[in-house]
Amino acid sequence: MFINISELISTPLKTETFTVPVDMDFYELQGDRFPFREKGKLILTISNAGNRKVHLEGQWQGSLGIPCDRCLKEVVVPFHVELDETVDLSPERQEDAADDSYVEENSINTDALIDHEILIRFPMKTLCREDCxxxxxxxxxxxxxxxxxxxxxxxxxxxxxxxxxxxxxxxx
Structure with a gap:
């Protein structure tokens, strides 16, 4: 889902809060698909920070079904995302912004934002139990x-x- 922030950028000191459902059924990583077991809702507060910058604050809780690395039994792995960052929307920044792949011109792609945050928190190894x-x-x-x-x-x-x-x- 896309959140249009054009009006927010053009109004100084404006703040808006959005509650957005996650539309994805699967999380894809290196050709593997992991089903969402709990999608949750992204609660995102976007504030105009001036000079074509927006401040994002939000949280999301959800879970994915990831196979155990030893026995392949599905393990439900919870994810808790706390977001607090400032994004520069100036044209000069657009060339350098590989980290903000969820920002597209004057909109924020919430699915890409969740995708980015899961990638950062994705476990290196998933086990159904320690002694698997x-x-x-x-x-x-x-x-x-x-x-x-x-x-x-x-x-x-x-x-x-x-x-x-x-x-x-x-x-x-």
């Missing part, structure tokens, strides 16, 4: 539900020749 055992590399069974019986001794094929030497050494 993951899945068996051979049969694919979730090892959190019990052992599968597969031989999980992994051998690096580059070390096969050395392993034969050690086997011969043990036999002596």
């Amino acid at each position: 055992k993951g899945i068996c590399l051979k049969c694919g069974k979730d090892l959190n539900h019990g052992e599968c019986g597969c031989d999980r001794a992994s051998l690096d094929p580059r070390m096969a020749a050395i392993q034969d030497i050690f086997k011969n050494f043990k036999e002596v």
Whole structure:
């Protein structure tokens, strides 16, 4: 959703508060799609700070379904965004503004703003629990539900020749 801030920019000291629902069904990152489990609403207060600058204050709470990095079970990860920043809308700034990808001329793209804030807060590693055992590399069974019986001794094929030497050494 876009919020038109043309009138706000042209009126000194004007402040407006917007409550905006999140329109996205999925969050996309590097080709992966993560469904929103709770979308929430963005509450955004925009103030004219003078000299073609606007001050953004707001908050949003929501959650995404992200697969566990070990067993692939979906984990609901909450996100809490507190926003407090000033955005320069002057033409000179437009060339340098890679950080403000959610600002487009005289409007603010709230979906892009949420997207940007989730990216900053996206977890490096997601686990369903600290002691998650993951899945068996051979049969694919979730090892959190019990052992599968597969031989999980992994051998690096580059070390096969050395392993034969050690086997011969043990036999002596």
